[in-house]
Amino acid sequence: MAIALVAVGNVDRKLMEWLKMGLEGVFDEEVFIAGGMDEPGYAFNETRNQYNSTAILSSLHELARGRLLGIADHDLFANGLNFVFGEAWGGAAIIGLARLRQEFCGLPCDENIFKKRVLTEAVHELGHTYGLGHCDEPDCVMFFSNTLSDTDRKGFSFCGRCRRRLRG
Ligand SMILES: [Zn+2]
Ligand SMILES: [Zn+2]
Structure with a gap:
């Protein structure tokens, strides 16, 4: 089943294209950039200054069947969690x-670190x-990331066991 990438609101097109190529390298599937969605104002929580990821996910489910990855250039939270x-x-x-x-933590911009994440x-x-x-x-890659250092350490490869389950 092909993987559809959906920009949720404004997302850099070059990043979407780079992500498409990266995902094609990891999964044995066609990856394509589908039509985007509007900015998810309905998911914005003013007090938290964050977007509710579960609400956006619901809209993605309404959008289409099939395998979809939404990409939102926002800070996300889910019920009971400070962020996701x-x-x-x-x-x-x-x-x-x-x-x-990197800028989110007050560090200088690093495009390579960002793209790998x-x-x-x-x-x-x-x-x-x-x-x-x-x-x-x-x-x-399926190790749970609590922090960005978890994300940076594990990288985007599956271990042997997860890769076999993925193929299974
Ligand atoms: Zn997870
Ligand atoms: Zn694994």
Whole structure:
């Protein structure tokens, strides 16, 4: 089943194209950039200054069947959590870009670090859409990221066991 990438609001087109190529390298699937969605004002929480990832995910589910990854250039949260890098259920997933930038932590911009994080979080959330759970292997992309240093350490590759389950 092909993987559709959906820009949720304004997302850099070059980044979308780079992500498409990166995902094609990881999954044996066609990846395409589908039509985008409007800015998700309905998901904005003013008090938190964050967007509710679960609400965006619901809209993605309404948009289409099939495997979808939404990309939002926002900081996301889910109920009971201060923030999430992304969220997935069923065939749809969402990632938030804002928190993946070095600038978010007051550090100088680093495009390479940022792009690697985007690919890592995208592969992780899409992994959930294939039915993979979290993995105990610290170098596996399905390891749960609590912090950006987890994301940076694990990278975007599946461990042998997760890769076999993905193919299965
Ligand atoms: Zn996860
Ligand atoms: Zn694994």
